[in-house]
Amino acid sequence: xxxxxxxxxxxxxxxxxxxxxxxxxxxxxxxxxxxxxxxxxxxxxxxxxxxxxxxxxxxxxxxxxxxxxxxxxxxxxxxxxxxxxxxxxxxxxxxxxxxxxxxxxxxxxxx
Amino acid sequence: xxxxxxxxxxxxxxxxxxxxxxxxxxxxxxxxxxxxxxxxxxxxxxxxxxxxxxxxxxxxxxxxxxxxxxxxxxxxxxxxxxxxxxxxxxxxxxxxxxxxxxxxxxxxxxxxx
Numbered sequence: 299x300x301x302x303x304x305x306x307x308x309x310x311x312x313x314x315x316x317x318x319x320x321x322x323x324x325x326x327x328x329x330x331x332x333x334x335x336x337x338x339x340x341x342x343x344x345x346x347x348x349x350x351x352x353x354x355x356x357x358x359x360x361x362x363x364x365x366x367x368x369x370x371x372x373x374x375x376x377x378x379x380x381x382x383x384x385x386x387x388x389x390x391x392x393x394x395x396x397x398x399x400x401x402x403x404x405x406x407x408x409x
Numbered sequence: 410x411x412x413x414x415x416x417x418x419x420x421x422x423x424x425x426x427x428x429x430x431x432x433x434x435x436x437x438x439x440x441x442x443x444x445x446x447x448x449x450x451x452x453x454x455x456x457x458x459x460x461x462x463x464x465x466x467x468x469x470x471x472x473x474x475x476x477x478x479x480x481x482x483x484x485x486x487x488x489x490x491x492x493x494x495x496x497x498x499x500x501x502x503x504x505x506x507x508x509x510x511x512x513x514x515x516x517x518x519x520x521x522x
Contacts, residue, residue, distance in 0.1 A: 329508050338418070340498060340514040341453065348507035356509070357410070388452065395441060395508045400452040 300324055302401035304389050310407045311379045319374040319404050321389030327399075329392050330372035331356075332364060334385040335403075341388065347372055379408045411436040413501050415513025422489050423521055430516045432499035433481040439501040442475060442482045443510070447496045456497075457484070489520045 302323045311317055323330065328349050333341040343356030347366040361383060363375045372391075376383060384407050390398040412435040422428050434442075443458035459466045459473045459482065466473050470489075475482040482501075486493055496517050502510040 331509070333512075338514060340415075341512040343509060343511075346507050346509060354507060357511075392508055395502075395504050397443065397455045397458065398510060400454070402452050 302389055302391055302399050304387075304401035304404050306404060307402065308405050310409065311376075312409055313380060315379050316375070316377050317379065317406075318376075319387055319389075319406075320371070321373065321401055322371045323389075323391040323399070324370065325391065325393065325399065326369070327391035327393045328369075329394075330366065331390045331392075331398065332362075332372070332374045333388045333390065334358065334383075335388060336385050344374065344387075379406075381408045384408045411439060411501055411503075411511040413499060413511050413513045415499050415516060417516060418514065419517045419519070421519045421521060424489060424491060426489055428486045428489055428493070428518055428520075430484045430497055430499070430518070431481060432483070432501075432513050433479075434501040434511075435480065436501070436503065437480065438503040440504055441502045441510075442473070443500050443502075444471075444473060444484050445498045445500065445512075447498065447515075449495075453498060486518075489518075491520050491522060494518060494520045 305320045331346040332344040345364040350369045387404045389401040392398045440461035445453035447453040472485040499513040500510040
């Protein structure tokens with residue numbers, strides 16, 4: 299039981315490049331989330347998927363897109379990366395209303 | 410939407426002392442209040458949570474209190490140890506609507522020997 303996994307762990311992009319962050323969970327959770335973490339700003343919700351087949355915007359969705367590929371997988375795409383998107387990205391999941399389990403994070407730098 | 414404020418942003422205590430971190434929330438519909446601990450370079454992990462039908466919850470050296478009327482909740486750590494040094498986040502959420510959580514901005518706790 300791996301829990302929540304994320305790939306890659308680290309990534310450096312040039313401004314304007316695109317990339318997809320992958321997230322998978324093996325806990326049969328219904329809901330999945332993408333957060334970004336910046337110094338002094340806590341965890342801010344980018345997008346979430348309440349259940350398979352649905353996605354919704356969170357607090358800071360601009361510049362991102364998501365895909366809930368199936369119940370296990372939830373990906374985050376940056377179409378045209380900007381320096382303001384330099385951050386640590388966490389994926390999380392929960393089975394119902396309760397504890398969110400976090401992945402190990404992806405540290406992204408955009409130059 | 411929900412707004413969660415957390416104080417203080419940094420807290421330094423001597424080993425064995427108590428530490429208290431406070432949060433306020435704005436949405437009266439919020440009914441779930443977890444606390445996460447994040448060690449340097451690691452993922453956030455749940456340490457304790459409380460639901461709105463309970464005023465206090467304790468787990469060994471950690472306790473959380475909730476005042477629904479005032480819309481604030483607090484984390485209490487007693488007999489602090491060096492391994493308690495980390496960043497602590499409070500969060501608030503409401504049942505339904507995707508089970509979203511709104512997080513506070515974090516408290517860096519340092520336990521000094």
